[in-house]
Amino acid sequence: xxxxxxxxxxxxxxxxxxxxxxxxxxxxxxxxxxxxxxxxxxxxxxxxxxxxxxxxxxxxxxxxxxxxxxxxxxxxxxxxxxxxxxxxxxxxxxxxxxxxxxxxxxxxxxxxxxxxxxxxxxxxxxxxxxxxxxxxxxxxxxxxxxxxxxxxxxxxxxxxxxxxxxxxxxxxxxxxxxxxxxxxxxxxxxxxxxxxxxxxxxxxxxxxxxxxxxxxxxxxxxxxxxxxxxxxxxx
Amino acid sequence: xxxxxxxxxxxxxxxxxxxxxxxxxxxxxxxxxxxxxxxxxxxxxxxxxxxxxxxxxxxxxxxxxxxxxxxxxxxxxxxxxxxxxxxxxxxxxxxxxxxxxxxxxxxxxxxxxxxxxxxxxxxxxxxxxxxxxxxxxxxxxxxxxxxxxxxxxxxxxxxxxxxxxxxxxxxxxxxxxxxxxxxxxxxxxxxxxxxxxxxxxxxxxxxxxxxxxxxxxxxxxxxxxxxxxxxxxxxxxxxxxxxxxxxxxxxxxxxxxxxxxxxxxxxxxxxxxxxxxxxxxxxxxxxxxxxxxxxxxxxxxxxxxxxxxxxxxxxxxxxxxxxxxxxxxxxxxxxxxxxxxxxxxxxxxxxxxxxxxxxx
Numbered sequence: 001x002x003x004x005x006x007x008x009x010x011x012x013x014x015x016x017x018x019x020x021x022x023x024x025x026x027x028x029x030x031x032x033x034x035x036x037x038x039x040x041x042x043x044x045x046x047x048x049x050x051x052x053x054x055x056x057x058x059x060x061x062x063x064x065x066x067x068x069x070x071x072x073x074x075x076x077x078x079x080x081x082x083x084x085x086x087x088x089x090x091x092x093x094x095x096x097x098x099x100x101x102x103x104x105x106x107x108x109x110x111x112x113x114x115x116x117x118x119x120x121x122x123x124x125x126x127x128x129x130x131x132x133x134x135x136x137x138x139x140x141x142x143x144x145x146x147x148x149x150x151x152x153x154x155x156x157x158x159x160x161x162x163x164x165x166x167x168x169x170x171x172x173x174x175x176x177x178x179x180x181x182x183x184x185x186x187x188x189x190x191x192x193x194x195x196x197x198x199x200x201x202x203x204x205x206x207x208x209x210x211x212x213x214x215x216x217x218x219x220x221x222x223x224x225x226x227x228x229x230x231x232x233x234x235x
Numbered sequence: 236x237x238x239x240x241x242x243x244x245x246x247x248x249x250x251x252x253x254x255x256x257x258x259x260x261x262x263x264x265x266x267x268x269x270x271x272x273x274x275x276x277x278x279x280x281x282x283x284x285x286x287x288x289x290x291x292x293x294x295x296x297x298x299x300x301x302x303x304x305x306x307x308x309x310x311x312x313x314x315x316x317x318x319x320x321x322x323x324x325x326x327x328x329x330x331x332x333x334x335x336x337x338x339x340x341x342x343x344x345x346x347x348x349x350x351x352x353x354x355x356x357x358x359x360x361x362x363x364x365x366x367x368x369x370x371x372x373x374x375x376x377x378x379x380x381x382x383x384x385x386x387x388x389x390x391x392x393x394x395x396x397x398x399x400x401x402x403x404x405x406x407x408x409x410x411x412x413x414x415x416x417x418x419x420x421x422x423x424x425x426x427x428x429x430x431x432x433x434x435x436x437x438x439x440x441x442x443x444x445x446x447x448x449x450x451x452x453x454x455x456x457x458x459x460x461x462x463x464x465x466x467x468x469x470x471x472x473x474x475x476x477x478x479x480x481x482x483x484x485x486x487x488x489x490x491x492x493x494x495x496x497x498x499x500x501x502x503x504x505x506x507x508x509x510x511x512x513x514x515x516x517x518x519x520x521x522x523x524x525x526x527x528x529x530x531x532x533x534x535x536x537x538x539x540x541x542x543x544x545x546x547x548x549x550x551x552x553x554x555x556x557x558x559x560x561x562x563x564x565x566x567x568x569x570x571x572x573x574x575x576x577x578x579x580x581x582x583x584x585x586x587x588x589x590x591x592x593x594x595x
């Protein structure tokens with residue numbers, strides 16, 4: 001086992017923190033957006049669909065730039081936040097989490113939406129004939145049946161957040177210990193003279209984490225699937 | 236009293252059905268596929284909103300287009316047993332059963348329902364571990380436990396093979412017998428419908444062609460095209476009179492006379508409904524001797540349905556007043572020189588009365 005240096009630990013820990021909060025804050029919105037796109041019919045739906053998917057097709061730098069002008073201390077949202085709560089995202093790890101969340105959002109919505117669309121609507125109708133309110137149908141039938149898609153969406157978003165680079169560096173810059181996540185640290189090392197060895201180590205750490213995340217998601221997906229079908233747990 | 240009046244347009248299909256039936260017992264909606272049966276039952280359940288009409292059960296109005304009443308599905312309290320069961324796959328049988336329970340207001344306990352349907356041993360299982368027949372029994376139990384005003388059943392046996400069907404039918408019959416609950420049953424199998432129902436609503440191309448007691452509707456010759464000639468038959472209401480242990484037969488008492496049938500395991504005096512298919516009834520001018528026909532019942536020829544084809548439909552009146560239908564070849568009909576009012580003998584083989592012809 002290789003020893004990690006304090007700098008590596010710092011970058012790794014920061015990356016995990018950013019990815020965790022990115023998924024946590026965006027999951028409720030992701031599920032709501034997926035539900036809206038899967039079930040609701042309203043004028044301008046194509047536009048909402050398009051805006052949600054935008055981060056998937058525009059360069060990440062563009063997303064970072066847009067975040068910067070809206071959440072900057074003089075931006076329309078950032079200005080209000082700063083004046084009212086003296087709170088700002090600029091140059092903080094929270095900003096990095098927001099950038100990662102925005103970039104990962106379309107992946108999350110797609111996964112949840114697919115599983116929502118695969119649900120047999122007849123089961124929801126059956127629940128209503130049994131006296132269930134819309135609220136109860138949502139929480140006892142729809143969401144549990146969409147659980148595999150929700151898990152997949154969350155894992156995808158987590159992985160995407162770990163790897164986020166362009167939007168992050170544009171929006172919150174590259175500050176060691178605050179916004180310098182693994183990819184940013186790796187980039188910095190490749191720019192520094194004599195940083196090749198350090199860069200290689202950081203690349204290896206990134207690969208190891210990615211593999212771990214994949215294995216964990218596979219395990220989780222199987223577990224959820226089994227639970228849905230009510231099979232005995234393997235362990 | 237169940238009152239149904241449903242008018243709506245579904246694509247190129249016009250559904251305009253009206254009928255009413257007494258609250259008790261089983262009302263069957265019978266029709267070919269595409270006759271609008273499922274749409275009609277969905278409208279009653281509230282899953283489909285008619286353009287106009289009125290649906291009421293007793294004093295409760297579920298839908299009234301004139302008064303602007305449209306009770307949401309969840310407030311209608313109709314137990315719906317779907318064709319495909321629709322059990323919740325992520326819940327155990329127990330959680331499925333109790334999903335619609337109304338605490339404190341339940342008319343039935345979980346224990347009773349589980350006993351009635353023979354599903355106690357399934358409680359901890361998940362739906363995907365159940366056979367088709369078990370799934371439908373759980374679906375029926377789930378609907379019952381929601382304390383419904385009326386139980387709606389949309390061809391609950393359609394997705395099952397014949398042995399599974401025979402496995403469930405006795406449970407349905409028990410339900411009818413033991414619970415004081417009205418049932419609306421949608422079906423396209425005459426045997427099944429006749430065994431279970433009291434009132435028959437005949438649906439054809441979205442319209443109600445006839446409503447009435449099942450015995451009456453099935454013996455009306457003019458409804459042949461809808462009830463089906465091959466399947467055509469009559470329903471006789473009888474009681475167990477005597478058991479013949481030696482030959483394994485049961486004597487069933489008609490209003491006048493007796494019917495000999497293969498052994499039915501029911502105590503003396505139990506009511507039994509027997510369906511006799513028209514093609515299993517032969518007629519003779521005089522009672523034959525030394526014949527294998529176990530049943531020779533004196534009857535009067537009441538009506539002749541002759542459309543020029545190779546077969547002729549006959550409606551016979553038995554001595555006790557019951558209707559019995561017979562399907563004979565035109566050749567035999569001409570040879571026998573039959574005319575309305577003729578005194579004849581109806582012949583029925585006991586073997587034609589099978590296990591599938593009994594209702595409770």
